[in-house]
Amino acid sequence: MDGVHRAGMPGVYAEVRDAGQVWRGASGVADVRTGRPVRPDMRQRVGSITKTFVAAAVLQQVEQGRIRLDAPIGGYLPRLVPGERGKKITVRMLLNHTSGLPEYLPYAFPSLKEWPSLPDLSPKSLDDNRFKQFRPAELIEMGVNAPAAGEPGSTPGVYSNTNYLLLGQLLERVTGTTAENYITRNVIERAGLQHTEFPAGPRINGPHSRMYEGLFGxxxxxxxxxxxNMSWVMTGAGLVSTTEDLNRFYDTLLGGKIVNRSSLAQMQRTVPVINLEGQQIDYGLGLHTVTIPGCGTFWGHDGSTWGALTMSWTRADGKRQMSLAMNLARWNKLDSSGNPQHHPIDDALAALYQQAMCGNPVG
Incomplete structure (x- = not known):
């Protein structure tokens, strides 16, 4: 982690678990102006890791018979996804990003519309939306009305926050309370998490780092x-948590204590999906998987929001876990074609992942 900090990351902190042993550490600063050190117990905006919590909540409702995975979303939310599209897109397609519904982000943040085309990319929308209060329905409408990203059910799917905002509305429809309230009571509290919550306003409660956005230089x-104000992506990427809580959450989930084993098997049925960076990943229902040669297969999720990057991975046998948080996002500058240029942080992170996830140092 010191290597990641030396390479240019202001602050990095993590918790690694290995067969009952726990290691926590931090390197660097939480505030580049004051030099306040980063600590391993700090809270972080965990971005799309939120999607695993949402998916677990939906699967609980499937177990109770209130939601059917292969039922059309139009039957539950006809006003939000009307017509033929609502009949073709199922709950499962929303969960695994094969709905064909595109990302609403470029419409909510117009200065990012041409991402990653450098001449037209600007951070203006980030500042314009800092305190803006979005309604889920208006964001969903942006995604539903935009040109489709694919046919419902076709693969590879296309990763889209529109899907998970719809799932938040689905949870509200079948439970009679907000998705945030339901997830807090039935997922966060069931897992025994002490420092995980949907923020009530634009500020984070408790000790946390500043979060620095580079937007590709x-x-x-x-x-x-x-x-x-995280209303722009609440049930897609709105949660605040800690590395300790994330490891506890995935240990509890993958141990069959939040949803049953049948539901967990559904969550681990993957399809190819193109993520927001244009890379293909193996995605299930709110979970995806990575395989490290010579080390094993890991389940979990990563997450990004403005200024914060977080990831949490648990090996398939459950014995090795890594949750990692960083307070600088999109440090790679783009070349004239819009491709990220290599940065020393990338090499330092590769070495950190190898040691943290596999237990063997590199070099």
């Missing part, structure tokens, strides 16, 4: 976005 020096 367009914000230089990177700007702090730790104070931000």
């Amino acid at each position: 367009l914000i230089d020096p990177p700007r702090d976005y730790s104070v931000y």
Whole structure:
């Protein structure tokens, strides 16, 4: 982790578990102006790791018979996904990103519309939306009305926050309370998490780092976005948590204590999906998987929001876990074709992943 900090990351912190042993550590600063050190117990905006919590909540409702995985979403939310599309798109397709519904983000943040085309990319929308209160229905409408990303059910799927905002509305429809309330009571509290919550406002409760966004070198020096209204992506990427809580959550989930074994098997049925960075990943229902040669297969999720990157991975046998948080996002500058340029942080992170997830240092 010191290597990651030396390579240019302001602060990095993690918890690694290995067969009952727990290691926590941190390197660098939580505030580049004051030099306040980062600590391993700090809270972090965990981005799309939120999707695993949402998916677990939906599967609980499947177990109770209130939701059917292969039922059309139009039967539950006809106003949000009307017509033929609502008949073709199923709950499962929303969960595994094969709905064909595109990402609404470029419409909610117009200065990002041409991402990653450098001449048209600007951070203006990030500042314009810092305190803006979005309604889920207006964001969903942006995604539903945009050009389709594919046919419902076709693969590879296309990763889209539109899917998970719809799942939040589905949970509200069948439970009679907000998705955030339901997930708090039935997922967060069931897992015994003490420092995980949907933020009530733009500020994070408890000790946390500032969160610096580089936007591919367009914000230089990177700007702090730790104070931000997360209504633009709440059931897609709104949670705040800690590395300790994330390891506990995935240990509990993958141990069959939040959803039953049948539901967990559904969550681990993967399809190819193209993520927001244009890479193909193996995605299940709110979970995806990575395989490290000579080390094993890991389940979990990663997450990004303005200024924060987080990931949490658990080996298939459950014995090795790594949850890692960083307070600088999109540090790679883009070349003229819009491709991220290599940065020393990338090499330092590769070495960290190898040691943290596999237990063997590199070099």
